[in-house]
Amino acid sequence: MTAPTALIVVELLDDPLLGPGDPSLADAMLVYLYAAGVAADLGDEAPDIRRQVEKRTPELRSWTDDYLRADTDLRARMWRDGTGLGALVLDQAALACFDLVPTLLRRTVPHLASERARRRTCAAAAVGALARHPSALTQRPVLLEQLMSVADAAQSAHDLATILIAIGHLGGDTRPWLTDPNAGVRGCAALASDLAGDDAADRVLLELARSPREFGESFGDMAPPLQFQFQPYQDLLASGLRRVGGAGRSTPGAKT
Known part of the structure; x- marks a missing residue:
């Protein structure tokens, strides 16, 4: 690079x-x-x-x-x-x-x-x-507003999860998606660093720890969000699981 x-x-x-x-x-x-x-x-x-x-x-x-x-x-x-x-x-x-x-x-x-x-x-x-x-x-408040609009217009779970990771990277509020019906979307919303210690986000991460395949399968034929192609998503998700004491468990989305 x-x-x-x-x-x-x-x-x-x-x-x-x-x-x-x-x-x-x-x-x-x-x-x-x-x-x-x-x-x-x-x-x-x-x-x-x-x-x-x-x-x-x-x-x-x-x-x-x-x-x-x-x-x-x-x-x-x-x-x-x-x-x-x-x-x-x-x-x-x-x-x-x-x-x-x-x-x-x-x-x-x-x-x-x-x-x-x-x-x-x-x-x-x-x-x-x-x-x-x-x-x-x-610029971040304005950019976050734009990202929220992009998220609202997302046409697939893969796109929405990708956008939510971006929002979380900038300290945006991803709480509205913690109850999304798609496990991958919920998981990416819960990974936002500002949600560390949030009870609802922690529950989502615990769900992922208990059902590791559900995350990867939630995107159907699509790969996990593109961010995980550059930083192995096992590491990114593992960091989230460590927040709730899930370190050492199988990582959601990992091939087993």
Whole structure:
């Protein structure tokens, strides 16, 4: 995940000549921007990472040049060279994405109003990740209103669950969906971090722990929400189950 690639993607996203016969191309690009938002979600660590990168910039440039020239065996050894430069190169790339997030978010938000349901869903996932950036703090109330409208217009349980995860990422209120008839929708609503300690959300998570297959099966032939394709949904759901003492049980949606 690199900032230059994300910038190319967001430029192509608005190109009217992009795949006129295949609207799924733009959807895939929004999914890529979601992944960029995840990579750029540095939180309070961004200032410290920036200091480390700036302090060792010449070393990072040299390490990267050597890495690009190296063969496979040498590259593997370079990751274990004890300098920590490899990890810092990755941090440098994440920081570049972090700095680009305001641009990516601005170009993504209009797609929440797309006529295509799938496009709106992919845009919601991207906004849910990108708007966690500190620069978007004052925008979040308005963005949450837009995401709520997208959720109300969702045309499938898969789309709704995806949008609810985005709402939860931004601290929105997903309580209205804790009683949804679909187990996957209820589960994704209950995962919102702001619902930690909420009795109704905890009951939903306990239900998932008792019936682990129900979550995955609730989406029919569809895969679980797209966010779980980038962060294994077993880990995301496990973090929710730990809230209610369910750690160590089979993870909902996992193949058994």
